[in-house]
Amino acid sequence: MIQVSGLTKDYGARRAIDNLTFEAKQGEILGFLGPNGAGKTTTMRILTGYMPPTRGEASVAGFDIISESLEVRKRVGYLPETVPLYPDMTAFDYLMYMAQLRHLENAEDCVDDALEMVGMEERADGLVGKLSKGMKQRIGLAQALLHKPEVLILDEPSIGLDPGQVVEVRKLIKNIGQERTVLLSTHVLPEAQQLCDRVMIINKGQIVAEDTPGNLQARLVGAERASLRVRGKADKLLPKIQQIKGLENASLDSDGSLQFHFSPKKDVRPEVAKIAVNAGFDLLELKAVGMSLEEIFLELTREEKTAEPESE
Amino acid sequence: MRNIWTIARREYDLYFISPIAYIILFTMMLVLGIIFGVNVLGASQAGVFGGYVPDTTMITNSMVFMFLLSAPAITMRLLADEQRMGTMELLLTAPVRDVELVLGKWLGAFMFILTLIVMTLVFPLMLNQFTVPGIDWKFMLSGYLGVLLVVSAFLGIGVGISSMFSNQIAAFFTTLIVLVLLWWLIGAPANLLGKGGELFDYLSMQTHYYDSMAQGKIFLEDIIYYLSLTSLGIFIGTISIELRRWR
Known part of the structure; x- marks a missing residue:
């Protein structure tokens, strides 16, 4: 057609x-x-x-x-x-x-x-x-x-x-x-x-x-992403959750929330929550962050770059 | 053909819901009425002393002048507005040829002015009643043929220029300038040059009207002149739409 x-x-x-x-x-x-x-x-x-x-x-x-x-x-x-x-x-x-x-x-x-x-x-x-x-x-x-x-x-x-x-x-x-x-x-x-x-x-x-x-x-969805928000400053929490296995790229966002990635095969969210509460933080929010279109593009261009040497 | 007619009909209907058309219609009839009244009254008073008998040129010549000023307002929106509203995309992706679009627009405007011209026939008819032995019908029809041809050319040029703009006001002033140029100014060098200025005299729009049809003389040459000018305008409009596609 x-x-x-x-x-x-x-x-x-x-x-x-x-x-x-x-x-x-x-x-x-x-x-x-x-x-x-x-x-x-x-x-x-x-x-x-x-x-x-x-x-x-x-x-x-x-x-x-x-x-x-x-x-x-x-x-x-x-x-x-x-x-x-x-x-x-x-x-x-x-x-x-x-x-x-x-x-x-x-x-x-x-x-x-x-x-x-x-x-x-x-x-x-x-x-x-x-x-x-x-x-x-x-x-x-x-x-x-x-x-x-x-x-x-x-x-x-x-x-x-x-x-x-x-x-x-x-x-x-x-x-x-x-x-x-x-x-x-x-x-x-x-x-x-x-x-x-x-x-x-x-x-x-x-x-x-x-x-x-x-x-x-x-x-596209190679990794899932979540964001965590606690009362007070989260910077002390960061090193603690970075030790969790399967959790990648944890970082502190400008608004005070913690962002982290994890593999879809191993959901690390319950563990993150547990550590936060045990460390004495008041857990306010833990949510999944969807992939935006911009990120898909980033993902795609990255994919293309890594794929190129293989195909040649 | 069918597309031209469809587009022309819509344009024609649209004039009757636009204020500009009514202003032109009203002003035209008012001014012609005043000219008519003054002339007839003047002649009737002078007539006592064996004065002149007014003929229909007072109507036709005034009409030509008024159309020179109002034609740009009639044609300004034709294609410019389609461009501004984004409806050009609709028309250019409909199964319509570019030339059909431009011709339809021109025809719609021509039909509107034709309606106006038919309304002005009331003046010659009245004059026929007031004068003995009545008016010279052949002379009148020659004048009216001239008006139609001149208007056809005005509108052709107007629609061509409207295709180049997406702003009506810009289209209006450009058309007005071009018409004034072609009607009056282009003939000026002819007067200055005297012999050798025939080309300018030929190009001037008004000589083809005043020197022939306004005097009751119809020459094929003048008809061809005005029809060529009309075609030129429509051709320019078509080309400019084509160029917009390629841009």
Whole structure:
């Protein structure tokens, strides 16, 4: 459905994406994960026919994105990062306008279907400019779903939605992804884990990892991390807990809490707690610290560096 | 074709919910009404002494001047606003050719002004009632054809310039400057040079109107001039959108 090979885009001297190669099959939800400026939006804009690449080839739904751009655009539903809406139009009129530009037969039915899919039937006659951010996002999504596209490209689809709506939208994307191809970008890791069949992590325009969310998780979580907080100064506690076997990298944080890593095979937390209490400290808090996206990137780049000499 | 029409229809509808369009519409009719009233009244008083009979150029020539000032306000938002609102991304990823987009925008603006021009027909009709033996219809239609062609070129240039900006005000002033340049200033060297200044005289927008259609004379050359200028504007608009993609 989506085939990309050697895709490169330069903005002047800056290289936004560098030699990307990947594919997405029908019935697959492919997640694009990466920090801001990693090249997610650029890649999506190229695939939707908004801008041509500097180098490389790509085809969407069997059509070349450069020479058959109009055919590609007919078959792609696209929700850009900044939702493109006309504030002076009603939601219904806006979708009708898009339906007419796409030459849809039974345009009115298509609009009604799309509004129903995103749960906005009741606000169809309201001005788009008066809608809340989450509702605007959903109208934008309705616009992308209007023509029941073969390929759906969504740039940060759940941004600006409240938690209830996020669940709804994810459910919707999951449903669509069963038959069609979905490429979505996000920088929310749990979202990618829940939704995607496959995740691609992109950083500085390059793919740094590509796998199923489960595999990726397993590869990344080599060590778990926890933080401990006691009443008073924890510096005297530090040497004591450093003696525990299986505990690594214990350090004192600037806010007075202790941070430490341990292997998932041996949970040292009960021992840490016991030592703290025995040493006469009042234990206030002991919690697991999740891995943030930034740390995953650090982890990934570190992995790449150590992996390189082996492969050569 | 269908896309051009869809885009034009939306633009046309949008004018009727924007204040600027109503201001232009109202001012236009008011000023034309005053000009009409003053002329007819003046002529009727002078008529006692065997004075002149007013013709429709007072309407058409005034309209051309007012469109020169208002066309930039009509076209300024056409593509600039799409750029500002981010909806350009929507249009450029919809199955619509760039040229269809620009043509649709131009047509929407043209249809709006056409509506206005149709409304001004009330003045020639009244003049026909007030004068004996009535007005020269061929002369009037020639003038109106001239207005349509001039407006077409104004809007073509305006839409082309609107494509280069994401700020409406910048688009407005640039268009106004270019129109003033093409209408008046470019002809100035012709007067200074006398012989040898024919090129400037040819380029000047106003000679193709005042020297022909405003006088009831229709030349193919003038029609081609205005249509070329319109196409040039639309072409520039298309190219500038294309360039935005490559940027």
